Amino acid sequence: EPEVTQTPSHQVTQMGQEVILRCVPISNHLYFYWYRQILGQKVEFLVSFYNNEISEKSEIFDDQFSVERPDGSNFTLKIRSTKLEDSAMYFCASYRSGSYEQYFGPGTRLTVT
Amino acid sequence: KQEVTQIPAALSVPEGENLVLNCSFTDSAIYNLQWFRQDPGKGLTSLLLIQSSQREQTSGRLNASLDKSSGRSTLYIAASQPGDSATYLCAVTTGTYKYIFGTGTRLKVLA
Numbered sequence: 088e089p090e091v092t093q094t095p096s097h098q099v100t101q102m103g104q105e106v107i108l109r110c111v112p113i114s115n116h117l118y119f120y121w122y123r124q125i126l127g128q129k130v131e132f133l134v135s136f137y138n139n140e141i142s143e144k145s146e147i148f149d150d151q152f153s154v155e156r157p158d159g160s161n162f163t164l165k166i167r168s169t170k171l172e173d174s175a176m177y178f179c180a181s182y183r184s185g186s187y188e189q190y191f192g193p194g195t196r197l198t199v200t
Numbered sequence: 201k202q203e204v205t206q207i208p209a210a211l212s213v214p215e216g217e218n219l220v221l222n223c224s225f226t227d228s229a230i231y232n233l234q235w236f237r238q239d240p241g242k243g244l245t246s247l248l249l250i251q252s253s254q255r256e257q258t259s260g261r262l263n264a265s266l267d268k269s270s271g272r273s274t275l276y277i278a279a280s281q282p283g284d285s286a287t288y289l290c291a292v293t294t295g296t297y298k299y300i301f302g303t304g305t306r307l308k309v310l311a
Binding site for chain 1: 231232234241242243244246249251289291293296297298299300301302303304
């Protein structure tokens with residue numbers, strides 16, 4: 088069964104460094120999402136992406152964040168200058184038109200020291 | 201603004217009990233409601249998805265119901281087992297298709 092994959096599973100970085108989190112959505116899906124979950128808190132929407140552009144973003148998704156689909160398979164989330172409060176689990180999700188069910192990846196745990 | 205609340209926040213039950221987890225949402229204009237399971241430090245495992253036109257979905261020992269008009273969903277777990285111990289999340293999708301998650305119910309089933 089097709090699944091969403093994410094790499095790396097765990098990333099440790101120092102404050103102020105740039106990080107790129109990678110996702111490979113299911114191949115025939117056209118809508119892509121990033122969510123994050125700070126430890127002990129709820130899962131929060133960050134951004135949605137369709138047709139090579141952002142369709143919606145939350146107030147969390149400020150200028151430090153960017154998303155890109157650099158090729159036909161990858162979907163990336165970049166954080167330009169990480170802060171301690173960016174430490175969280177980041178989930179990628181995708182869905183195809185018509186079903187509305189999003190399929191989630193296993194997550195990348197980002198630790199900012 | 202859509203808000204999703206789950207009650208109780210935590211629940212501890214002896215093995216074999218039937219239990220009900222509750223999810224409520226403030227805006228009834230949803231497309232789907234989905235229940236997930238999350239083990240500590242892990243990802244999201246989809247359990248059941250109920251489309252807005254449906255009233256319930258069943259999978260094995262799990263049954264989820266949806267009452268859009270009252271803004272409520274329940275997840276019923278029959279004959280609970282220690283392996284059911286996890287956090288259960290509900291999420292709704294709205295007009296922009298993003299998921300809005302509740303804070304979860306942390307379930308512990310005692311052997």
